[in-house]
Structure formats: structure tokens, C-alpha cells
Amino acid sequence: xxxxxxxxxxxxxxxxxxxxxxxxxxxxxxxxxxxxxxxxxxxxxxxxxxxxxxxxxxxxxxxxxxxxxxxxxxxxxxxxxxxxxxxxxxxxxxxxxxxxxxxxxxxxxxxxxxxxxxxxxxxxxxxxxxxxxxxxxxxxxxxxxxxxxxxxxxxxxxxxxxxxxxxxxxxxxxxxxxxxxxxxxxxxxxxxxxxxxxxxxxxxxxxxxxxxxxxxxxxxxxxxxxxxxxxxxxxxxxxxxxxxxxxxxxxxxxxxxxxxxxxxxxxxxxxxx
Amino acid sequence: xxxxxxxxxxxxxxxxxxxxxxxxxxxxxxxxxxxxxxxxxxxxxxxxxxxxxxxxxxxxxxxxxxxxxxxxxxxxxxxxxxxxxxxxxxxxxxxxxxxxxxxxxxxxxxxxxxxxxxxxxxxxxxxxxxxxxxxxxxxxxxxxxxxxxxxxxxxxxxxxxxxxxxxxxxxxxxxxxxxxxxxxxxxxxxxxxxxxxxxxxxxxxxxxxxxxxxxxxxxxxxxxxxxxxxxxxxxxxxxxxxxxxxxxxxxxxxxxxxxxxxxxxxxxxxxxxxxxxxxxxxxxxxxxxxxxxxxxxxxxxxxxxxxxxxxxxxxxxxxxxxxxxxxxxxxxxxxxxxxxxxxxxxxxxxxxxxxxxxxxxxxxxxxxxxxxxxxxxxxxxxxxxxxxxxxxxxxxxxxxxxxxxxxxxxxxxxxxxxx
Numbered sequence: 001x002x003x004x005x006x007x008x009x010x011x012x013x014x015x016x017x018x019x020x021x022x023x024x025x026x027x028x029x030x031x032x033x034x035x036x037x038x039x040x041x042x043x044x045x046x047x048x049x050x051x052x053x054x055x056x057x058x059x060x061x062x063x064x065x066x067x068x069x070x071x072x073x074x075x076x077x078x079x080x081x082x083x084x085x086x087x088x089x090x091x092x093x094x095x096x097x098x099x100x101x102x103x104x105x106x107x108x109x110x111x112x113x114x115x116x117x118x119x120x121x122x123x124x125x126x127x128x129x130x131x132x133x134x135x136x137x138x139x140x141x142x143x144x145x146x147x148x149x150x151x152x153x154x155x156x157x158x159x160x161x162x163x164x165x166x167x168x169x170x171x172x173x174x175x176x177x178x179x180x181x182x183x184x185x186x187x188x189x190x191x192x193x194x195x196x197x198x199x200x201x202x203x204x205x206x207x208x209x210x211x212x213x214x215x216x217x218x219x220x221x222x223x224x225x226x227x228x229x230x231x232x233x234x235x236x237x238x239x240x241x242x243x244x245x246x247x248x249x250x251x252x253x254x255x256x257x258x259x260x261x262x263x264x265x266x267x268x269x270x271x272x273x
Numbered sequence: 274x275x276x277x278x279x280x281x282x283x284x285x286x287x288x289x290x291x292x293x294x295x296x297x298x299x300x301x302x303x304x305x306x307x308x309x310x311x312x313x314x315x316x317x318x319x320x321x322x323x324x325x326x327x328x329x330x331x332x333x334x335x336x337x338x339x340x341x342x343x344x345x346x347x348x349x350x351x352x353x354x355x356x357x358x359x360x361x362x363x364x365x366x367x368x369x370x371x372x373x374x375x376x377x378x379x380x381x382x383x384x385x386x387x388x389x390x391x392x393x394x395x396x397x398x399x400x401x402x403x404x405x406x407x408x409x410x411x412x413x414x415x416x417x418x419x420x421x422x423x424x425x426x427x428x429x430x431x432x433x434x435x436x437x438x439x440x441x442x443x444x445x446x447x448x449x450x451x452x453x454x455x456x457x458x459x460x461x462x463x464x465x466x467x468x469x470x471x472x473x474x475x476x477x478x479x480x481x482x483x484x485x486x487x488x489x490x491x492x493x494x495x496x497x498x499x500x501x502x503x504x505x506x507x508x509x510x511x512x513x514x515x516x517x518x519x520x521x522x523x524x525x526x527x528x529x530x531x532x533x534x535x536x537x538x539x540x541x542x543x544x545x546x547x548x549x550x551x552x553x554x555x556x557x558x559x560x561x562x563x564x565x566x567x568x569x570x571x572x573x574x575x576x577x578x579x580x581x582x583x584x585x586x587x588x589x590x591x592x593x594x595x596x597x598x599x600x601x602x603x604x605x606x607x608x609x610x611x612x613x614x615x616x617x618x619x620x621x622x623x624x625x626x627x628x629x630x631x632x633x634x635x636x637x638x639x640x641x642x643x644x645x646x647x648x649x650x651x652x653x654x655x656x657x658x659x660x661x662x663x664x665x666x667x668x669x670x671x672x673x674x675x676x677x678x679x680x681x682x683x684x685x686x687x688x689x690x691x692x
Binding site for chain 1: 341350468471474476517523524525526527534538539680683687688690691
């Protein structure tokens, strides 16, 4: 007997991933896919210095984005959970944070392009304030732009789980800490941060997987000049090299799984929930 | 089946009469209204206006699907039953034709065959022209017979594709931001434009633009730009990788809109571009020139091919459609957007003297030139960039191509993007 949940997982998760795994051993010419069993795709992938460079670039984006989303997400959640006193205001401000998400992901990303451009608002403002005397070229079509867009897009995914765990923290613990003589920083570091870990971990998993799987943000914000693993896959698909795309996808999947497994060693989410 | 009534008979006769006035071979058009032909191709000529006009003039239904060129290739090569008419480029034909998914077309059934420009027949625009490098259309335009899957170099009477649309591409520039004349492809890598140049991120076309630049810089002269060896690919992409690392490029573009935005916003002042993108920039009131260059143009051409599965009434309808296509209305429609028609002289009937003079003869516009959608393309007194048809199509240096080393090239291209 397969339970309904198992059936759904089998059909929508195991089966597709299994297919991708099988196809990753196939071969392709320009317009045909040849069922075969060959390590050629993997050999090419692991034999190419481009693969390593692109994976390192993907990690770089993931780590830097993670740092910024964590700092911003934690601060916002902390403010909402501990500084805003009434529940009504907490809900109102929380909803305010989600307003940008009423528009599409792509629109939020693309709207940065005219803003950051050579003749964009950011550059003309900086120049009129006298901060710079010529437009800053690195604002757009650069790693800076890519990470800015990632942080903008994904901070909420970090903030919400953190806010959620913070709201469950028993306020009397904080009072107890204060009564025992802890100052604000000590309370934050020794009480709130440890109790917020599960939320941080869930947010981290969201951000890491979203950034590592992305291709469209990197393409638009870097002006197609940088590559991450998602772009390698999308390029292969555009050129009908499905087996090679499948092999890259499998390597990416394994990488992300290893990262998440490592993260879960630090916090037992199930216990903490 | 439609019931045979007096009323239907009259209608049928009317359609038959209409088709004779088109000068096309007439078919007994009673059931043709029930015919639906499925056409797919790249967005350039897959226009709904054409489908509407087909319904009006010929009575049958044409379903259009627009895809990008990679998907078009894949579909033509792998799903022969999913379409009746393939609207593809000649270099795609080179890949697809050997699969046998398309059928040869009998030129004796093509009324305007003799008026098709020389580029698509013997390869020569005028008897003195030399044939450009790359996949020149006539080299993949004919096959040996009704069931041929090969290419022959003479006009055999069996065509692989009926040519429909073509143009000559070059670099687009912002004359107001550059402020001096540009006359060579090598300017794309001129350090003067560091951080302000762009090239398209579509490997099969981008590599040709790169080759034009490399040759113009005097770095190397290719025996055939359209069919490079691995060493030539390494050399070409190496030069561009170095330029990329030195910050020559602002961005790469993949879609039409991106190229328009890069140019219109001033992020980029010189880049590979397509003709309608230039128009789109100009229509925002921003100066933009499709700069003719000394080394010549990179050209492309498209045509329609019939699925091997097509026969009977559907095939008759398809021939009817092809004859109608070359009869001038579509040609005029495309030429008023800056493309060229395979049979220019019939298109002339559907353009006024000013339009014909501006688009084809390279004359000064005597009045505002508008495209079929009503947007102003040029004001009185302006001349088309590059001049007349003969000047532009006569200066083609290479055709879009598919190389023997295509897969190697694609891998190198990916490295270039990741570099």
C-alpha cells in the first residue's frame, strides 16, 4: 500500500529526478538524443575548468547573498518581534514588507536596470550630490547588481521564518535574562539567537537553494556577462543538449543536497520546531 | 464534406475567379476553406497579418507558431508531423534537410520562379557578383529530385525552400554619442568604446560577427568564416575573451528588446543589431544608425519548406500559399519594415513610389515613410542606411552559417560567456 503522500512524492519528485538521472548518461547530437550509457557528459563537466569557475561563482553569489539577507532579515524580524508592541502594528508592518511581492519576480528585478544604469536615477543622484563626478559603471551589469537583486528578491524568505520563530520565544525568558543581569547584547547573543536558529536555518535553506538554482537574475543583472550553474543548464537546453543539461543538473542537485545536509548537522530543525 | 448546393457552387467559382486574377495556378477551390495549414518559424515573418490576409485572399486557415531559432531547428528535425509549413532560415535548412522531413518543391508550379532574385538561384545578385562565405542560400536551395535529401549546386527544378525574406545585418551605432564616422567592423573592439560595446549572445550568429571583427582588425583572414576549424574558433573567441576581460563589453544581449534597451538608454554605443531594433530605437526619437561598413554585411535569408507528410488538397493549398506569398502583398508588407522580398518586382505593386524609392532604390524619401503598423520610420529627405538594394545586398561578406565544428564552437562560446 502506497500512502497518498508517498504516491505524490513518487510521481512528482522521484520519477522526474530519476528521468533526469537517466538522461544525464545519454548522448545528443544537434538534433537527436541517443539513449546510451556513457560518462561522456560527466567527463566533460569535471574535465572543464569552466565548470569549476562557474560553480565557484555560484557559491560566491550564494554566500554573499546569504550574509546580506541574514543581516537584513534578522534585523527586520527582530524589530517586528521585540520592538513593535501591539500585534496590530506587527501585522500591519509585516504585510508592508510583503507588498513588493505582489508584483512579479522578474519585474522587481528588471526595474533595477533603468535605476542603476549609466544615465539612471542612482547615478544622476550621486552626481548631483557631488559624490562622484562621472557615472559609476559598476552599478549595473556587474556582480554588485546581481547580488543587489538577489538580496532584494530573497530577503523576505529569510525574514519570515526568523520572524516566525522569534514570535514563539517566551518573553519571560528575556525577562529572566535581564533579571539575571544580562545586558541587551548578551540577551541577543545568548538567548534570542540560539532560540531563533531553526528560523535562521529554514531561511538559509530557502536562500541558498533559490540563489543556486537561479539563472534569470544572473543573466539580466550581469548583462549576460557572468555565468552560474543555472545559466550553463539553460544554455545547454537552448542548444538542445538535454543530456549535458541533465548531467549539470544532477551535479548541482548533489551539491545543494550536500550543502543542506551540512547545514542540518548544526541544527535539528524537527526537534526545534 | 461541404454539401454541393447552388450557393456553394457560386462561392467556389468566385474563389476560383479570384485566384486566376492572382496569376497563380488555379485549383478547384471548393473544399479549400476546410484546409488548415500549420506553419511555424522564427518571429520575423510569422506575422498574424499574413494569416489574416491568407484567410481573406485564399480562404483557408493558416495557424502560426513563433519559436526561437534553436527550437525551430529542433522541431523541424524531430517532429515532422507537427507542422505543414516550416518557415526557417537557410542555415537551419542545411541541418534539417538531410533528415528527409521536408519535401522538395517543383519549381514549375511556382508562377514567379523566374522573377526570384539571383541570390537564391545561382547565388549571384548580378552576373558580376562574387558569392559570399557561409551558408549562401543557393548552396542549400536545390535538391536532385522529388525525393532528394542532398543538395545540388545548379537550378535543378526542385527547391528545398522557397525564399521569402532576407536582409543584410551590420553594426548599430549611436552617432550622437560617438561623434565621428565609423566605417569598420574592428571598431567594436576599439578601446575608445570600452564598457560601451555589446555583441549578441546567440552563438551561431555571434561567431560570425566576431569573425567580421577579427578580419577587419587584420588579425586573421579566414578561408571560410562560415566553416571554421577548431584553431580558428579558438583564435576568434580568444581575441574576444581578452577584450571581455579588459572590460570592452557593457553587456551581451539575447533578445531583441534587450538590444533596443541597451542602445536607447545609452549603456551601449556600438553593438551587433538587427534592422527592426534600429527602427525601434529611432521611433523613440533617439538617433541610431545601421552603419554600413567597408568589410560588408553579414546576411541571412529565410524561406518556407513543406513537411514531407503534406499531400493531396493540403499540398495544393500550400502551393497556392507559396504562389500568393511571392505575388507581392507579403513582399510589400515585409519590405515596408526594412526586409527584402524574394521577388521585389511584384512587391512594387503593393508599395507607393516613395516607399519603393526609399526602401529599395535608396532614394531620398519625398514624404514620411511609415511601416505597415503606422509608425513613422523616416522623414522626408532621409535616405536608408546603406542605400539601395544592390548596394546593400551586393556588399554581403558572409551568410549566417552552421559549421562542421558547431558543437566545439558552442562549448567555446559557453566558456567565453563564463570567462
